[in-house]
Each structure stands twice: as C-alpha cells, then as structure tokens.
Amino acid sequence: MSNTNKSEPTVCVLNEDSEYFVKKPEFSHQFDSIYSQREAITLPLLKQAIRRKWPDTTFKDQLLLLTTDPTLTISVCGLVFKESKKRPNVIKQFQKDRSLTTLYKDDCKYIDPEDTIFLEDSHSRVQLIGNISPDLYVTGVPLAVKGHVEEAGKLTVEDVTTLQLPPQKKVAMSSSAFSIAFLSDLRIGSTDHDPLRLELATDYLSSLNAGLESSSSSSSSNTNIHLVISGSSLTPTRPIERQFKEFSAYAPQKIVSPTQELDEVVSRLCESMTVALIPGGKDPSNHFLPQQPFHHLLLPQSFKMSTFIPATNPHRERVNNMLVIGTSGQNLNDITRFTTLSPLDALEKLLRWNHICPSAPDITGVYPFSDTDPFILDETPSILFAGGMKQFEWKIVEEGDLRCLLLLVPSFSKTGDLIIVDPKTLIPRVVNFNVGLSAENAEHLLEDGKGATGSALLGHKGVDESGKTNQGADDDVVIDELDENEMEDGEG
CATH class of the missing domain: 3.60.21.50 (Purple Acid Phosphatase; chain A, domain 2)
Known part of the structure; x- marks a missing residue:
C-alpha cells in the first residue's frame, strides 16, 4: 500500500x-452457539460476583436444580430471555413486502405492561418477578439474581447484580x-x-x-x-x-x-x-x-x-x-x-x-x-x-x-x-x-x-x-x- x-x-x-x-461466511450454523459461548465466558464471572455480593445465600449452579421453598434465599445466574408482546412478527413482515428493512420502525417503542422476563441457562428457564423490571432488559443480557422460588415455580427477585467492569x-x-x-x-x-x-x-x-x-x-x-x-x-x-x-x-x-x-x-x-x-x-x-x-x-x-x-x-x-x-x-x-x-x-x-x-x-x-x-x-x-x-x-x-x-x-x-x-x-x-x-x-x-x-x-x-x-x-x-x-x- x-x-x-x-x-x-x-x-x-x-x-x-x-x-x-x-x-x-458460513450460514449453516444455528444461533444458539453464540449464547453457549456467552454463557461459557460470562457465567463463571457472574458466580464470582455472587460470592462477593451475596456470600450468605445458597447458590444454585443450574436452574434445573431450583426447588420450591419460599423460606430459602438463593442466588442464580444466567442469560435474560424476554417475551415482548409488541414485538413485530418476522414471518408476517416478510410475507407482506418480501423485505425486513422496515421490521422495526424508527422512534417506535415495543414495550408492553404484560412483557415477561426469564432467566435461562443451557438446562432450564425460570420466570422472574418481584424487584426487577422487564423494561430495563433485552434478551441475551448476563445477569445474577437473589431471591426465592414461589410455589408457582416463579423466582421472586430481591436483588440483581451484573458483571464487574473488566480490567x-x-x-x-x-x-x-x-x-x-x-x-x-x-x-x-x-x-x-x-x-x-x-x-x-x-x-x-x-x-x-x-x-x-x-x-x-x-x-x-x-x-x-x-x-x-x-x-x-x-x-x-x-x-x-x-x-x-x-x-x-x-x-x-x-x-x-x-x-x-x-x-x-x-x-x-x-x-x-x-x-x-x-x-x-x-x-x-x-x-x-x-x-x-x-x-x-x-x-x-x-x-x-x-x-x-x-x-x-x-x-x-x-x-x-x-x-x-x-x-x-x-x-x-x-x-x-x-x-x-x-x-x-x-x-x-x-x-x-x-x-x-x-x-x-x-x-x-x-x-x-x-x-x-x-x-x-x-x-x-x-x-x-x-x-x-x-x-x-x-x-x-x-x-x-x-x-x-x-x-x-x-x-x-x-x-x-x-x-x-x-x-x-x-x-x-x-x-x-x-x-x-x-x-x-x-x-x-x-x-x-x-x-x-x-x-x-x-x-x-x-x-x-x-x-x-x-x-x-x-x-x-x-x-x-x-x-x-x-x-x-x-x-x-
């Protein structure tokens, strides 16, 4: 040059x-590999954050191990999954004009009071309620939470924490x-x-x-x-x-x-x-x-x-x-x-x-x-x-x-x-x-x-x-x- x-x-x-x-470029792979890689890197760091912030809680290494016990305060970590009620339907949009360039409109908010938020890992998923707002998260965010599991199987959140800033x-x-x-x-x-x-x-x-x-x-x-x-x-x-x-x-x-x-x-x-x-x-x-x-x-x-x-x-x-x-x-x-x-x-x-x-x-x-x-x-x-x-x-x-x-x-x-x-x-x-x-x-x-x-x-x-x-x-x-x-x- x-x-x-x-x-x-x-x-x-x-x-x-x-x-x-x-x-x-190779497009034969599924997108779940990205989440798997994200979990593999961020979850060990979230576990360290849990030990620093909530040392007295019972840590559950997998969401699959959660049991219903409203008296037991536990801590878990995973990736956020969010169900957005107003999210546009990709298939319908593509059938309409054979294009996805206008799937999300500028200055449009896709937020609804009925939006729900979950925490998931490679094994299971649990719905989060309580002291957490779905309006502050998107799917894919690494997150650790402290709370207790209600009889309905939902995790009532008392506190949340994220990763420390990297060096x-x-x-x-x-x-x-x-x-x-x-x-x-x-x-x-x-x-x-x-x-x-x-x-x-x-x-x-x-x-x-x-x-x-x-x-x-x-x-x-x-x-x-x-x-x-x-x-x-x-x-x-x-x-x-x-x-x-x-x-x-x-x-x-x-x-x-x-x-x-x-x-x-x-x-x-x-x-x-x-x-x-x-x-x-x-x-x-x-x-x-x-x-x-x-x-x-x-x-x-x-x-x-x-x-x-x-x-x-x-x-x-x-x-x-x-x-x-x-x-x-x-x-x-x-x-x-x-x-x-x-x-x-x-x-x-x-x-x-x-x-x-x-x-x-x-x-x-x-x-x-x-x-x-x-x-x-x-x-x-x-x-x-x-x-x-x-x-x-x-x-x-x-x-x-x-x-x-x-x-x-x-x-x-x-x-x-x-x-x-x-x-x-x-x-x-x-x-x-x-x-x-x-x-x-x-x-x-x-x-x-x-x-x-x-x-x-x-x-x-x-x-x-x-x-x-x-x-x-x-x-x-x-x-x-x-x-x-x-x-x-x-x-x-």
Missing part, C-alpha cells in the same frame, strides 16, 4: 478488528499533543447532506493538524488528530432500495457521485491525519453485525493512503495505546426500542454488562458465530462510543482506577456537530457547522481563504449539567471549551 501523505501523522493507531472479520490497561500519555475526533452519519447522497458543511468540517480538521486554528481557540496549535467516521456515510437512493428495474433506468451519475464524493473527502483527510471509516446501516456493506469494511473498489483513492483504516462495525482500535471501541449505533437503537433506557443509559448498561451487543442475535442481526461471541468486552475501553445518534451526550464512568468516556456521536447530516475528545481528560467538546450561514456567504469566505477558521463559519454549543448540548447565543464563538471544573458538572 503506497503512502501519498503530505505529512506523516504522529498518532499511532492499531486496528484490532481482526475478531470481527468474517473471512469465509483496564494503564496508558502512558504521549508527550506530543493529540486529539480524537468523531464524525457520524454523513449521509452523502441524501437530501440532508450539505456538501459545503462537510467541506468546512474537513477544512477545520485539516487546519487543526497543520496548526492553523484561529487564535481565538484555546486549543494547542499543531495538534495531531485521529478521526473516526461512523454511521451511514452514504445513503442509497430510493430506486436502489426498491427494485432493480427502477435502478437500471436511474441516472448513473446520481448513484456513483456520492461514493466518489466520500472517497474524495476521506482521501483528503488522510493526507494529514489517520482516518477510521466504520460502515453503518445504509452503507454498502452486509446488514448483520459485524459489518465488514468498505470494499476497496468503492474508495480507490482512500485505500491508497497508509493512514486510511477500513474498519468493521463494531470497531476496536488503540490510539496511542488508548483502547477505543464503538459502533454505528444499531445496537443502541435496538435496545432503546425494547426498553425504557435512554441511549446514554443504554450505552452505560453495555459497559456494565460487559457486552457491546447483547441484543444479538435475538433483535439485532448478527453473523452465526459457532465458536465465539466477539462482542464480549474483555477490557474496559477509555472511550466507548455510538454513532448516528440524535444529539451529543456524554458521561464519564469511574470505578477505582478505571475511567471510561461514554460518548454519543450525533448525526452530522442532522446537527452539523463534530466531536473532539482530549485523551488526557477524556472531556469532549463539540464544534458545530450549522449556524446561520448561507451558501453564498460561505463560498465567498472560502474563496477569500478564510476556510473553516473564520469565526462566522462555526457555531457555538454549550454543555448543560446533564451532559447534553444547548445552542449558544453567541454565534461569534468558534468553539466552546469550558474549563475542567465546569465540564465535570456535566458528567452526570
């Missing part, structure tokens, strides 16, 4: 997607300044895509790496950037989604040009920084997780760059030894459809469940792995993110020496938000490219050479106490960087 970079970035990025690559490797901070930037959901080719806005973001990132940022910003100059692009970078046209005969009569330029534009944007960014490109739900990749990287024929210029990282979804990498893990958001979207959890709460649950996508294969489509469950977290990342979200939110989880930033990366095509994270503090800041700017004025500024450093081009967003962003009143501010004391108030 040739290197046509203008400058060699000093950010060292190690791609650890090997466990997500599907080299020889985290200590990272020696690099002496050279660097930042990790996040873009998501570019949707090139859709009506939401604004080429000018994307060009401004590209100019801005390039200027950061070249030390050309406006003096009004408090960021250090010549900051090395690693950029992660997640979510749907491309959006298929309607004829592609429907029928081939419509597609064959469609103007080829309207189909090819979005891919060419993405290739131009990514290859240009790769000239000054490392760029990881993660496929999303609308991109030309497989539908099920893990999604495989973009094909090299789609992005010929980008694949020539040594700084380009064609990533899988989920994606796992080490940036100057910092572990960064994330997805394009399908896992969070599916969990929030079947629970009352907010996206940020759901992301924290994934961390505490030690699993990136417990909803697979029940709700979220997944490749039928036969000998592993690659979505299990064996190490606490420094950053756990999800792309394609409606708004920017964040939270820092701290337990002992462990510290992890939970980050919701908003849709750039909807919000115009670019997120930049300081690796030393794990505090993110948002740069907005969507404030009161006409295309005519922006083109004039670009022609004048002001690029993305002109203060009129960039918006300002503040961070409230919940970690959410609010549109600022002062449009002259290029970037809002609160001091650490103010930002700490937004962690929670």
Whole structure:
C-alpha cells in the first residue's frame, strides 16, 4: 500500500478488528452457539460476583436444580430471555413486502405492561418477578439474581447484580499533543447532506493538524488528530432500495457521485491525519453485525493512503495505546426500542454488562458465530462510543482506577456537530457547522481563504449539567471549551 501523505501523522493507531472479520461466511450454523459461548465466558464471572455480593445465600449452579421453598434465599445466574408482546412478527413482515428493512420502525417503542422476563441457562428457564423490571432488559443480557422460588415455580427477585467492569490497561500519555475526533452519519447522497458543511468540517480538521486554528481557540496549535467516521456515510437512493428495474433506468451519475464524493473527502483527510471509516446501516456493506469494511473498489483513492483504516462495525482500535471501541449505533437503537433506557443509559448498561451487543442475535442481526461471541468486552475501553445518534451526550464512568468516556456521536447530516475528545481528560467538546450561514456567504469566505477558521463559519454549543448540548447565543464563538471544573458538572 503506497503512502501519498503530505505529512506523516504522529498518532499511532492499531486496528484490532481482526475478531470481527468474517473471512469465509458460513450460514449453516444455528444461533444458539453464540449464547453457549456467552454463557461459557460470562457465567463463571457472574458466580464470582455472587460470592462477593451475596456470600450468605445458597447458590444454585443450574436452574434445573431450583426447588420450591419460599423460606430459602438463593442466588442464580444466567442469560435474560424476554417475551415482548409488541414485538413485530418476522414471518408476517416478510410475507407482506418480501423485505425486513422496515421490521422495526424508527422512534417506535415495543414495550408492553404484560412483557415477561426469564432467566435461562443451557438446562432450564425460570420466570422472574418481584424487584426487577422487564423494561430495563433485552434478551441475551448476563445477569445474577437473589431471591426465592414461589410455589408457582416463579423466582421472586430481591436483588440483581451484573458483571464487574473488566480490567483496564494503564496508558502512558504521549508527550506530543493529540486529539480524537468523531464524525457520524454523513449521509452523502441524501437530501440532508450539505456538501459545503462537510467541506468546512474537513477544512477545520485539516487546519487543526497543520496548526492553523484561529487564535481565538484555546486549543494547542499543531495538534495531531485521529478521526473516526461512523454511521451511514452514504445513503442509497430510493430506486436502489426498491427494485432493480427502477435502478437500471436511474441516472448513473446520481448513484456513483456520492461514493466518489466520500472517497474524495476521506482521501483528503488522510493526507494529514489517520482516518477510521466504520460502515453503518445504509452503507454498502452486509446488514448483520459485524459489518465488514468498505470494499476497496468503492474508495480507490482512500485505500491508497497508509493512514486510511477500513474498519468493521463494531470497531476496536488503540490510539496511542488508548483502547477505543464503538459502533454505528444499531445496537443502541435496538435496545432503546425494547426498553425504557435512554441511549446514554443504554450505552452505560453495555459497559456494565460487559457486552457491546447483547441484543444479538435475538433483535439485532448478527453473523452465526459457532465458536465465539466477539462482542464480549474483555477490557474496559477509555472511550466507548455510538454513532448516528440524535444529539451529543456524554458521561464519564469511574470505578477505582478505571475511567471510561461514554460518548454519543450525533448525526452530522442532522446537527452539523463534530466531536473532539482530549485523551488526557477524556472531556469532549463539540464544534458545530450549522449556524446561520448561507451558501453564498460561505463560498465567498472560502474563496477569500478564510476556510473553516473564520469565526462566522462555526457555531457555538454549550454543555448543560446533564451532559447534553444547548445552542449558544453567541454565534461569534468558534468553539466552546469550558474549563475542567465546569465540564465535570456535566458528567452526570
């Protein structure tokens, strides 16, 4: 692979997607193998959690050994199974339109008061009642419970516990300044895509790496950037989604040009920084997780760059030894459809469940792995993110020496938000490219050479106490960087 970079970035990025690559797809396996692998790895850890938290309870190694005794307090562990009354019927949906792309509707909650929750292992299953809410779980979650078995054979729950956070490797901070930037959901080719806005973001990132940022910003100059692009970078046209005969009569330029534009944007960014490109739900990749990287024929210029990282979804990498893990958001979207959890709460649950996508294969489509469950977290990342979200939110989880930033990366095509994270503090800041700017004025500024450093081009967003962003009143501010004391108030 040739290197046509203008400058060699000093950010060292190690791609650890090997466990997500599907080299020889084989679909003859059943999905129960994934659950078996999940049990084999997580249940011994849950047993340790039970001994730590409930040492005085009677532990039952198998659900099959449960006996009816309301006076005996027991502890058991297994995987959650949830019966959702409002869950769409896959067979009926496929018979209706020969497609499953609209099986789950956006912004629709499949929650019902009559939903029931069970705990199961490889031998048996028991219904859980009492101090546990089905609205907070999806099928596949590793869980330990304490309670007693009623005469009806149901387990009345008194308390629950999950896995401990996995260990985290200590990272020696690099002496050279660097930042990790996040873009998501570019949707090139859709009506939401604004080429000018994307060009401004590209100019801005390039200027950061070249030390050309406006003096009004408090960021250090010549900051090395690693950029992660997640979510749907491309959006298929309607004829592609429907029928081939419509597609064959469609103007080829309207189909090819979005891919060419993405290739131009990514290859240009790769000239000054490392760029990881993660496929999303609308991109030309497989539908099920893990999604495989973009094909090299789609992005010929980008694949020539040594700084380009064609990533899988989920994606796992080490940036100057910092572990960064994330997805394009399908896992969070599916969990929030079947629970009352907010996206940020759901992301924290994934961390505490030690699993990136417990909803697979029940709700979220997944490749039928036969000998592993690659979505299990064996190490606490420094950053756990999800792309394609409606708004920017964040939270820092701290337990002992462990510290992890939970980050919701908003849709750039909807919000115009670019997120930049300081690796030393794990505090993110948002740069907005969507404030009161006409295309005519922006083109004039670009022609004048002001690029993305002109203060009129960039918006300002503040961070409230919940970690959410609010549109600022002062449009002259290029970037809002609160001091650490103010930002700490937004962690929670």
